[in-house]
Amino acid sequence: MGSSKLLKAAKSLYATSLDWLFPPRCAGCGKLGEVWCHACRSHVELIREPFCDLCGSPTVQGNHCLNCASWEYNFDAARAWGRYSGVLRKAILSFKRRHNTQLGSELAKSMAEVLAQQSWEVNVLAPVPLAPHRLAQRGYNQADLLAQPLATECGLRYAGSILFRRHETIKQFELGAAQRWENLLGAFQAQGAELHNANVLLVDDIMTTSATLNAAAIVLKKAGARRVYAVTLAKTILEAEQGV
Ligand SMILES: [Zn+2]
Numbered sequence: 001m002g003s004s005k006l007l008k009a010a011k012s013l014y015a016t017s018l019d020w021l022f023p024p025r026c027a028g029c030g031k032l033g034e035v036w037c038h039a040c041r042s043h044v045e046l047i048r049e050p051f052c053d054l055c056g057s058p059t060v061q062g063n064h065c066l067n068c069a070s071w072e073y074n075f076d077a078a079r080a081w082g083r084y085s086g087v088l089r090k091a092i093l094s095f096k097r098r099h100n101t102q103l104g105s106e107l108a109k110s111m112a113e114v115l116a117q118q119s120w121e122v123n124v125l126a127p128v129p130l131a132p133h134r135l136a137q138r139g140y141n142q143a144d145l146l147a148q149p150l151a152t153e154c155g156l157r158y159a160g161s162i163l164f165r166r167h168e169t170i171k172q173f174e175l176g177a178a179q180r181w182e183n184l185l186g187a188f189q190a191q192g193a194e195l196h197n198a199n200v201l202l203v204d205d206i207m208t209t210s211a212t213l214n215a216a217a218i219v220l221k222k223a224g225a226r227r228v229y230a231v232t233l234a235k236t237i238l239e240a241e242q243g244v
């Protein structure tokens, strides 16, 4: 047996014994047996058409939401799998407590389904970086738990270091919508030869406002990217956004 095969066997034995000691629990309902059960997956409120061409918010009819009628974005399009509510919200919150790569792999499969429905030509995939103080607190970026398996699932080049947060920003939730945009401009920095003429796919767990994606898209395009797309697992939907 070669050393890589031995390592693989040891890893699988280790994972099996961990499962025996700490059997996986569903991140949505807590049921023992798997990290994300079939029932929870089927209870996610999926974002289906009609939705806004740009930001992916559901619309009553038509292809632009009220927000996108009044803002000009620097990203080309964004889509989310489901609403940030119920079991999906629970699963995402569990990411923030535990570095659960198995859950990331399961949820990334649903993001891959969303991507398969788009006609985007993507060259590189990057997680949206966390603010440095958050990264220091948590020790990992939960967006990365989705971005890495998604890159593998879709056969895309993973570029974890092309985008980073330059300095601490004031906590976004303390600010109003207009101030969020101001606060985030200048928070990101992008670099890397692979950005030249590239179409970048940003990956995040939740899209709350378009401000983060927009600020990231500005620096990515300044650094040479041609197009910037984004896919998130969930999206918060305000009823007021659902334009006609
Ligand atoms: Zn469940």
Ligand SMILES: [Zn+2]
Pocket: 052, 053, 054, 055, 056, 057, 064, 065, 066, 067, 068, 069
């Ligand atoms: Zn929109």
